[in-house]
Amino acid sequence: MRINSTPQVVTIAGSDSGGGAGMQADLKTFQARHVFGMSIVVALTAQNTYGVQASLPIPDDFIDAQFQSLAADFAIKACKTGMLADSEHVNAVVRNLKQVNFGPLIVDPVMVAKGGATLLAPEAVATIKQELLPLADAVTPNLPEAEIIVGHPIKRETDMTAAAQTIQELGVKNVIIKGGHRQDAQASDFILLADGSSFWVRSPRIATGNTHGTGDTFSACIAAELAKGESLKKAIITAKAFLEGAISQGIFVGHGHGPTNHWATLSEDVQVSAVKSSSSLQG
Numbered sequence: 001m002r003i004n005s006t007p008q009v010v011t012i013a014g015s016d017s018g019g020g021a022g023m024q025a026d027l028k029t030f031q032a033r034h035v036f037g038m039s040i041v042v043a044l045t046a047q048n049t050y051g052v053q054a055s056l057p058i059p060d061d062f063i064d065a066q067f068q069s070l071a072a073d074f075a076i077k078a079c080k081t082g083m084l085a086d087s088e089h090v091n092a093v094v095r096n097l098k099q100v101n102f103g104p105l106i107v108d109p110v111m112v113a114k115g116g117a118t119l120l121a122p123e124a125v126a127t128i129k130q131e132l133l134p135l136a137d138a139v140t141p142n143l144p145e146a147e148i149i150v151g152h153p154i155k156r157e158t159d160m161t162a163a164a165q166t167i168q169e170l171g172v173k174n175v176i177i178k179g180g181h182r183q184d185a186q187a188s189d190f191i192l193l194a195d196g197s198s199f200w201v202r203s204p205r206i207a208t209g210n211t212h213g214t215g216d217t218f219s220a221c222i223a224a225e226l227a228k229g230e231s232l233k234k235a236i237i238t239a240k241a242f243l244e245g246a247i248s249q250g251i252f253v254g255h256g257h258g259p260t261n262h263w264a265t266l267s268e269d270v271q272v273s274a275v276k277s278s279s280s281l282q283g
């Protein structure tokens with residue numbers, strides 16, 4: 001039987017009219033990683049490479065309708081969330097996720113766009129922590145998002161490892177803290193897995209303005225690899241290599257903070273290291 005043999009993935013997120021971030025970045029990533037992508041729109045944004053000019057949440061009952069349409073037809077093997085706008089919409093997504101089986105859930109706790117626009121009402125941070133994270137297989141905060149979740153600054157790598165532990169205690173199985181916002185020579189992400197093991201994935205930091213949508217692309221790639229049946233660890237390493245390629249093999253559109261290149265090939269520059277020993281964990 002060939003029906004439903006193709007890995008199917010859904011993004012539950014906001015739309016970026018400029019195509020660089022949000023569900024457009026997710027769908028481009030799904031296509032690049034050879035999985036069939038679908039979308040549940042939670043909010044619209046009028047957005048370009050200069051920033052976000054306007055946003056409009058989708059009514060709750062239309063979020064329900066999108067979930068029901070997909071659940072009635074497809075064999076979804078993994079899903080991710082992105083921009084969820086506010087507490088009301090986080091709750092609508094949580095309510096629906098409890099009623100469907102869309103496979104492993106990756107939560108990208110999108111809060112503020114790199115241009116400074118608010119994509120999640122501050123009151124909704126508590127709802128994400130209390131209601132959404134306990135449903136998630138993995139959460140992928142960037143450094144500012146991780147600081148808001150744990151409630152204190154994260155400066156050094158040891159702060160990242162401690163923050164991951166604190167976030168895991170909220171009920172999410174696996175924690176990935178992205179280091180894109182640090183200033184050091186390497187872009188280093190810290191991963192704490194459900195079994196208590198942990199590791200870093202590192203790649204050379206690329207000096208570029210083209211990082212619009214990096215977080216969305218990263219979490220979408222993890223979801224795509226999980227839908228293919230890869231382990232979470234392998235999915236994270238592939239996502240890091242995909243990002244390194246997408247950022248370094250630049251694409252130049254728009255006049256502001258540009259997007260990444262979803263046609264890029266996987267980079268081989270990614271280093272993986274265990275926390276307690278320096279042995280390579282690659283593969």
Ligand SMILES: Nc1ncnc2c1ncn2[C@@H]1O[C@H](COP(=O)(O)OP(=O)(O)O)[C@@H](O)[C@H]1O
Pocket residue numbers: 141142143178179180181187188189203204205206207208211213214215216218240243244247
């Ligand atoms: N300048 C950069 N050079 C190399 N990798 C980067 C750079 N910026 C971000 N990354 C990587 O891209 C991924 C997304 O991270 P980040 O930019 O922190 O997320 P977000 O878009 O949510 O702020 C991470 O794997 C991070 O290490």
Ligand SMILES: Cc1ncc(COP(=O)(O)OP(=O)(O)O)c(N)n1
Pocket residue numbers: 013014015016021022023045047082083110112113114115119211212213214215216217
């Ligand atoms: C609709 C929408 N969703 C998410 C983002 C944030 O994307 P991110 O990957 O964090 O990259 P930046 O936009 O912050 O550069 C967005 N901008 N729009």
